[in-house]
Amino acid sequence: MEDYSYSSSPSSPSSPSSFPPSLHNENSSFIFAPLHITHLQLSSFLPSCGDAGRPALAPALPLYPHTQCCRAGMALYSLTGAILSLQIGDLWHWAAWLGLLYLLFKVSKLYLIWRDMVTAFRPFPSPLCHWLYGNAREFLQIGKELDLVYQWAQSYTYGFPLWLGNFFACLLITHPDYAKAVLARQDPKDDLAYRFIIPWIGEGLLVSAGQKWFHHRRLLTPAFHYDVLKPYVSVMSDCTKIMLDKWEQLVPDKNPLEIFHHVSLMTLDTIMKCAFSYQSNVQTDSSENAYIKAVYELSHLVDHRFRHFIYHNDLIYNLSPYGFRFRRALKVAHEHTDKVIKQRKTLLNREKQLDKISQRRHLDFLDILLCAKDENGHGLSDKDLRAEVDTFMFEGHDTTASGISWILYALAKHPEHQERCREEIKEVLGDRDTVEWEDLGKIPYTTMCIKESLRVYPPVPGVARKLSKPITFCDGRSLPEGARIILSIYCINRSPYFWKDPEVFDPLRFSVENSAGRHPHAFLPFAAGFRNCIGQNFAMNEMKVAAALILQRFQLILDPENEPQKVSQVVLRSMNGIHLKLKKIENGTLKAESM
Ligand code: HEM
Numbered sequence: 001m002e003d004y005s006y007s008s009s010p011s012s013p014s015s016p017s018s019f020p021p022s023l024h025n026e027n028s029s030f031i032f033a034p035l036h037i038t039h040l041q042l043s044s045f046l047p048s049c050g051d052a053g054r055p056a057l058a059p060a061l062p063l064y065p066h067t068q069c070c071r072a073g074m075a076l077y078s079l080t081g082a083i084l085s086l087q088i089g090d091l092w093h094w095a096a097w098l099g100l101l102y103l104l105f106k107v108s109k110l111y112l113i114w115r116d117m118v119t120a121f122r123p124f125p126s127p128l129c130h131w132l133y134g135n136a137r138e139f140l141q142i143g144k145e146l147d148l149v150y151q152w153a154q155s156y157t158y159g160f161p162l163w164l165g166n167f168f169a170c171l172l173i174t175h176p177d178y179a180k181a182v183l184a185r186q187d188p189k190d191d192l193a194y195r196f197i198i199p200w201i202g203e204g205l206l207v208s209a210g211q212k213w214f215h216h217r218r219l220l221t222p223a224f225h226y227d228v229l230k231p232y233v234s235v236m237s238d239c240t241k242i243m244l245d246k247w248e249q250l251v252p253d254k255n256p257l258e259i260f261h262h263v264s265l266m267t268l269d270t271i272m273k274c275a276f277s278y279q280s281n282v283q284t285d286s287s288e289n290a291y292i293k294a295v296y297e298l299s300h301l302v303d304h305r306f307r308h309f310i311y312h313n314d315l316i317y318n319l320s321p322y323g324f325r326f327r328r329a330l331k332v333a334h335e336h337t338d339k340v341i342k343q344r345k346t347l348l349n350r351e352k353q354l355d356k357i358s359q360r361r362h363l364d365f366l367d368i369l370l371c372a373k374d375e376n377g378h379g380l381s382d383k384d385l386r387a388e389v390d391t392f393m394f395e396g397h398d399t400t401a402s403g404i405s406w407i408l409y410a411l412a413k414h415p416e417h418q419e420r421c422r423e424e425i426k427e428v429l430g431d432r433d434t435v436e437w438e439d440l441g442k443i444p445y446t447t448m449c450i451k452e453s454l455r456v457y458p459p460v461p462g463v464a465r466k467l468s469k470p471i472t473f474c475d476g477r478s479l480p481e482g483a484r485i486i487l488s489i490y491c492i493n494r495s496p497y498f499w500k501d502p503e504v505f506d507p508l509r510f511s512v513e514n515s516a517g518r519h520p521h522a523f524l525p526f527a528a529g530f531r532n533c534i535g536q537n538f539a540m541n542e543m544k545v546a547a548a549l550i551l552q553r554f555q556l557i558l559d560p561e562n563e564p565q566k567v568s569q570v571v572l573r574s575m576n577g578i579h580l581k582l583k584k585i586e587n588g589t590l591k592a593e594s595m
Pocket residue numbers: 189205206207217391392395396397399400403458459460463464524525526527530531532533534535536538539
């Protein structure tokens with residue numbers, strides 16, 4: 001390419017005296033003007049080195065007048081000369097112009113974003129929103145968002161646009177038909193909600209896209225094979241028993257008890273033992289609780305950042321106190337996962353042990369990651385390994401903690417269903433205090449209660465996508481490439497078009513007869529399609545084991561003084577925790593003194 005933006009021709013119109021262009025000279029273009037100045041002309045801008053009034057660097061340039069290298073050198077030389085020759089006042093003018101141009105560029109970019117979004121979402125009527133904040137102000141009221149969205153959903157059949165400010169909008173889908181259209185495609189996760197979580201869980205299976213996601217999903221699917229999951233049931237039983245023993249100690253003095261925290265420790269213990277073969281003591285050693293606290297903090301901060309669009313900007317966020325807190329919690333979370341990886345690598349004694357392990361028929365999650373090799377024989381990079389461990393450590397315990405805690409709350413709220421589950425469990429377990437693999441299929445009523453709780457209190461209340469190509473929905477309305485979508489699992493699971501009295505807790509909705517013919521996307525706790533939850537069987541087993549053993553040992557009673565307040569913070573939590581009164585059951589009957 002010979003067409004350079006500057007010319008070395010001496011016939012260039014610029015002259016040293018007209019450079020730099022005056023701000024008042026309308027004919028001058030300060031972007032291109034310097035580029036039309038010859039090296040000879042510019043050499044005279046450089047400070048003279050004295051003797052012959054000749055510029056210090058000038059002699060080197062004419063030696064290679066026609067080479068590209070020389071031209072580039074001259075441009076740099078010209079620029080340096082020009083800058084050195086500027087007066088302070090000129091510098092201010094330049095800075096002002098550049099600033100103004102940058103501002104204009106940004107404003108026009110924002111305008112285009114806004115215009116494209118308004119056009120894209122025009123076919124979809126939206127709830128009333130403020131001209132500047134959109135619906136952002138409503139979303140600042142933490143703990144109100146789920147009910148608010150559900151309330152809005154009643155006025156729109158399929159969904160509605162949600163505006164956070166003027167430059168972020170997404171279509172919030174509340175109808176199974178729309179969900180089906182989206183989940184049948186392979187659009188990537190959206191680049192906003194998930195972006196804030198990437199510093200924490202990296203680009204592991206949850207967030208990655210394309211070939212990387214496909215390769216890792218195929219690699220990790222065997223870790224959830226039926227034969228791998230089978231022995232985990234006794235691990236789950238043991239972890240639940242540790243929690244119940246603790247509850248027995250605590251209950252005489254501390255009743256009602258906040259259970260979410262205890263359940264989180266239990267599910268963390270379980271995932272560490274099952275997926276990472278890490279013999280943790282998180283439930284008994286309080287010094288190991290730091291990770292759980294960091295997870296709370298990170299979930300809260302990710303949600304906070306999403307709601308406050310001013311913090312969507314990385315620079316502002318990183319300089320804010322929230323950014324500081326985020327980095328501090330991140331350090332704790334990453335130290336935890338690093339410890340797990342390091343310990344396992346040492347144990348495996350690398351080469352020798354890896355060969356032995358890869359010959360076993362079923363590998364656990366961490367084995368698979370450590371044994372993985374691509375076609376060139378290269379293993380996963382440390383970054384990819386850490387991202388997967390962080391993803392599974394978080395996804396594998398926080399979601400199930402939420403699931404189990406809300407199931408216990410739902411059963412406390414509906415004692416008649418609780419009692420029916422207990423009867424069923426008593427019949428299957430008898431005097432045993434351990435659940436076995438075969439038991440899991442023999443507790444259909446408890447399973448229905450678990451599903452009903454996942455419907456009413458979905459641990460993952462929503463998922464998001466960014467369209468990689470246009471989409472046309474069943475009613476003919478379309479959205480262009482690049483549009484953002486949130487699937488509100490919370491609203492879809494309560495869609496009045498598919499669930500009669502959606503607010504009523506009725507486990508029999510999941511009986512075989514009542515489930516027959518139901519829309520396959522009307523119940524989406526684990527999403528569906530390509531990006532469905534890889535750990536759903538693991539999760540269902542864990543929820544069954546925990547529910548069975550807890551109900552066998554305790555009666556659960558609501559604390560009317562402390563009703564949980566739902567909040568969507570990455571997973572479904574309660575702002576004030578979940579407080580339940582626990583009554584010990586001995587030999588199948590309530591213990592007299594605790595009644
Ligand atoms: C009650 C418990 C659980 C619920 C409700 C749940 C729900 C979900 C949902 C809705 C998704 C889709 C996310 C999206 O599209 O952005 C998902 C994905 C995922 N879940 Fe779960 N999950 C649960 C438990 C687990 C467990 C125990 C594990 C691991 C042991 C796990 C690992 C994952 C992973 C890795 C993904 C990403 C899958 C992919 O994109 O290929 N989940 N989960």
